[in-house]
Amino acid sequence: MAEGDSQQRPTRYRTLEIARSDDGFATVALNRPDKLNTLSNELRREFVEALAALEADPGVRVLVLTGAGRAFSAGMDLDEWGATGELAAGAYDNDPVRAIRAFSGPVIGAINGLAMTGGLEIALSCDLLVASTQARFADTHAHVGLLPGWGGSVRMARLIGLSRAKELALTGRFLGAEEALEWGLVNHVVEPEALMPKAEEIARQMAAAVxxxxxxxxxxxxxxxxxxxxxxxxxxxxxxxxxxxxxxxxxxxxxxxxxxxxxxxxxx
CATH class of the missing domain: 1.10.12 (Lyase 2-enoyl-coa Hydratase; Chain  A, domain 2)
Structure with missing residues (x-):
């Protein structure tokens, strides 16, 4: 996880890195960098558990969500997809997007790299996005024979408009950070080394509110x-x-x- 200037008191998980700040926010990093932070059953379970704990912590008023390594998240872990598609039902267990929406304070997505399919759905569920110049966004569901189930189609159309949502979803093409900014998908684009400082700056400003x-x-x-x-x-x-x-x-x-x-x- 990229280091900020006020991160401390880490909490240990196998698939997440979590650090709380004395400034009223916490940073949650998806931490399976060798698997492009794909959303395994274990990661989703830990994510739901961690966000519930952070919601209950009065010292955490804002979340910053990012990914370890070169990806934000490449979506579901297809290594866990059974031959008969039994993961399709299990994908709705430990729903990470529902966990994000249940957090009552602002959630800032710090998109450090690839955000694809389920990873894009997680990004779309954040309240605002700060993207590295290395960030890329893609919805490839249709090209692998799947449909989104975590609200991606609804949130994408509302955020960038129906026509652009159709282009992104039905072509499966990858959207760079600058184009994502132009489309209104992200709020800010910064150089990689400025990503976490920028996200933390916004988190600190928000956490200063009543x-x-x-x-x-x-x-x-x-x-x-x-x-x-x-x-x-x-x-x-x-x-x-x-x-x-x-x-x-x-x-x-x-x-x-x-x-x-x-x-x-x-x-x-």
């Missing part, structure tokens, strides 16, 4: 995006009343002062 409001705003954006305009506005009004009724003036003033102090410090 914890419960951070979660509530993510929920508001996610749920509102799936609603019509009137329903989305009603949701915003309801959640705004619930949240803002708990905010007293002294707390707001203290948070404004802390925010100004952070900005002054960062501008030096």
């Amino acid at each position: 914890p419960e409001t951070l979660k509530a705003y993510k929920r508001l954006l996610d749920e509102g995006a799936a609603l019509g305009m009137n329903e989305a506005l009603a949701l915003e009004r309801r959640l705004s009343i619930e949240n803002n009724a708990q905010a007293d003036r002294a707390s707001i003033d203290a948070r404004v002062a802390a925010m100004v102090a952070r900005r002054k410090k960062s501008s030096r």
